[in-house]
Amino acid sequence: KWAPAPSGKGELLLPRPQAEGDCLTLLPCKPAGLFNKVVTVDGMRVKLQIWDTAGQERFRSVTHAYYRDAQALLLLYDITNKASFDNIRAWLTEIHEYAQRDVVIMLLGNKADMSSERVIRSEDGETLAREYGVPFLETSAKTGMNVELAFLAIAKELKYRAGQSADEPSFQIRDYVESQKKRSSCCSFV
Numbered sequence: 001k002w003a004p005a006p007s008g009k010g011e012l013l014l015p016r017p018q019a020e021g022d023c024l025t026l027l028p029c030k031p032a033g034l035f036n037k038v039v040t041v042d043g044m045r046v047k048l049q050i051w052d053t054a055g056q057e058r059f060r061s062v063t064h065a066y067y068r069d070a071q072a073l074l075l076l077y078d079i080t081n082k083a084s085f086d087n088i089r090a091w092l093t094e095i096h097e098y099a100q101r102d103v104v105i106m107l108l109g110n111k112a113d114m115s116s117e118r119v120i121r122s123e124d125g126e127t128l129a130r131e132y133g134v135p136f137l138e139t140s141a142k143t144g145m146n147v148e149l150a151f152l153a154i155a156k157e158l159k160y161r162a163g164q165s166a167d168e169p170s171f172q173i174r175d176y177v178e179s180q181k182k183r184s185s186c187c188s189f190v
């Protein structure tokens with residue numbers, strides 16, 4: 001239940017709440033959740049076990065243990081919140097230090113439906129993703145835009161890696177995402 005803080009500092013102990021009652025008042029009181037999602041990839045059912053950090057990332061209290069063994073990491077920022085975007089660099093640095101070397105990383109700019117409150121341009125997300133060589137999508141949990149695609153792309157990449165053989169055509173997750181993604185409409189026409 002208790003684990004060292006990130007960045008290797010070690011001495012500060014932070015809670016990993018497992019249930020509502022485990023929380024401290026200054027720390028997020030929602031338990032980090034585990035969810036299963038099944039996606040069908042080329043006729044094969046792939047079960048993804050998804051760990052939602054449930055707000056702990058805002059307190060930088062997501063410990064290495066949360067993502068050290070993960071095969072894929074979805075990094076989300078909120079397109080209406082600059083701080084959430086600015087935090088992504090720190091997480092990418094941390095992930096490169098502590099996550100598995102071949103972890104699949106995807107950058108998602110969420111709340112794409114909230115165009116009137118947007119402060120992070122789509123191009124800014126694209127530029128950051130390109131800098132780190134990761135696929136990028138803008139998503140909306142409200143409308144569902146690109147949500148299935150994000151999970152499908154991850155599942156395809158993991159399935160490809162698991163069964164990689166010389167005669168199988170190579171799968172490029174960034175190309176796949178670029179070819180499939182829906183873009184949020186920028187303008188309204190009267």
Ligand SMILES: Nc1nc2c(ncn2[C@@H]2O[C@H](COP(=O)(O)OP(=O)(O)OP(=O)(O)O)[C@@H](O)[C@H]2O)c(=O)[nH]1
Nearest residue numbers: 053054055056110111112113114139140141142143
């Ligand atoms: N319009 C809109 N609202 C969203 C979207 N995603 C989440 N929200 C809203 O934003 C608020 C926060 O959503 P959460 O899913 O709790 O966000 P979170 O970052 O996971 O928060 P924690 O669970 O505390 O980490 C809620 O009111 C959601 O309804 C989205 O894509 N569009």
